[in-house]
Amino acid sequence: MLVIKAQAVGIESVLSKIISLVEQAQTQKAPIQKLVDQVSAIFVPAVILIAVCTGLANWFYLDSASIAILRAVSVLVIACPCALGLATPAAIMAGTGVAARFGILIKDAQVLELAHRLKIVAFDKTGTLTIGKPRLLHFAPLNFVQYDANQILATAAGLQLGSEHPLAKALLETAHQQSIAPIAVANSRALPGIGIEGVPSNGSFAGKTIRLESLASLKGSLHHQAISDLSKEYFDQGLTVSVLTMDSEAPQNLVVPLAIFAFGDELKPNAKEAISSLHQMGIRTVMISGDNLAAAKRVGAAIGMDEVFAQVMPGDKSEIIRTLQQPNVATKEYVAMVGDGINDAPALAMADVGMAMSTGTDVAMQAAGITLMRGDPTLVADAI
Known part of the structure; x- marks a missing residue:
């Protein structure tokens, strides 16, 4: 039996949204x-x-x-x-119509006038320049803690239940492949720019606060130097490293690291070509990432990025765009932002021209003036 599930019908379908966006752009005044x-x-x-x-x-x-x-x-x-x-x-009707045929949806007619002035294009990394489907490549329980590896993985997976973050999906996929059921976690909450925490309801860590967080947030914790040494190999490979920790009962309120997780994501095949096309147009390229500096620089160097901002908190992306727009009092630079995630939305709105990947979130597409329908970074140069 063939089962077909309709993800959207009527005005909620992709085709209806495309028609609506084109009509909206054609009726706007530049x-x-x-x-x-x-x-x-x-x-x-x-x-x-x-x-x-x-x-x-x-x-x-x-x-x-x-x-x-x-x-x-x-x-x-x-x-x-x-x-x-x-x-x-x-001209607006012709331009938006032709752009739509090439997979470029222009929502705001003003971007048609601003695009030719652009001097800088800033890119989010995950999902924009990379495929956006990272995999858990390394899972290393730390040898100075005495806990079962499956319990650690089950607890980490439980923290990520319900999360839409690409790294969360990668961790849950690994647990599923190993037939490890996630442990239920109570009081789960996201820590912006750090990670996620919660209290497992059962298992080895029942009743204790567990966090899956970035290595940068662990400075001053127990065994921090040992973790840094273990993680260096992963950083050198350009991987993203997270650490599962548990609150310590020591009076110093330190945390105890339990395991290291290293995630890797593949670059989109045409990412380097997209950056090269922008360079030929005389446009400077910038990458903004929440990853560690080594991983971000490795990706930036691989595709020829002019400048890399790493370990950027979600709320700071818009501030970087603001700085790029006005490097000094007397100078105004026109900046485009290309992204796909919820945390890219403020930067997309702040930029002179915001471009969102259709493969990303609805929030990002609402904040951007241009939507790139194929999730193809080479469309950025075509749009400009």
Whole structure:
């Protein structure tokens, strides 16, 4: 039996959304069109008045109605005041229509005017330059803790239940492949820029606060140096490292590391080509990532990125965009942001031109003026 599940129907379908976005863009006014409307309000009546005066003067002096009409119409045709009001809307309709055929949906007509001024394009890494489906490549329980490896993995998987983060999906997939059931976790909450924490309901860590967090947040914890040494190999490979920790009962309120998880993601096949195309247009490229510096720099070097910002907290991406836009008081740079996640939305809104991957979240697409339908980074240069 064949079972077909409709993810969306009617106006919620992808096709309906594409049609709606194109129609919305075609009915919007670009800033230049508002200026044209102001000029037309004066120019059109003035041309009509001149044409009427020309016709009356010729009729009066030459006493010929046909010549008077001919010359009055000539003034209207040569001045062509209607072109002012028609050219810009026609260009917007043609531009958005052609872009849609190439998989570029333009929601905000203003970006058509701003795109050619862009000097910098900033990229999110995960899901934008990489495939966005990382895998758990290394799981290493630490030898100075005496806990069962399966219990550790089950607890880490329990923390990630319900999470949409790519690393969470990778960890849950590994647990599923090894037939390890996630342990139920209570009071689970996300720690922005750090990780996630909760209290397991059963198992070896029942009643204790467990965290899956970045290595950068562990400075000052027990065995921090030992973990750093163990993680160096993973960092050198450009992997993303997370550490499972447990609150210590020591009076110093330190945490006890339990295991290291190293995740890897593949670059999109055309990521390097996309960056090269932007360089040929004279545009500087920047990558913004929450990963450790070594991993981020490795990815940036592989695709020819001009500058890399690493270990960036989710709320700080928009501040980086603001800094790129105004490096000093006297300078204004036009900056585009390309992203796909919820935490990219503020940066997409802050940028002069925001571009969201259709493979990402709805929040990102709502914040961006352009949606790239194929999740293909080479479409960025095409859009510009």
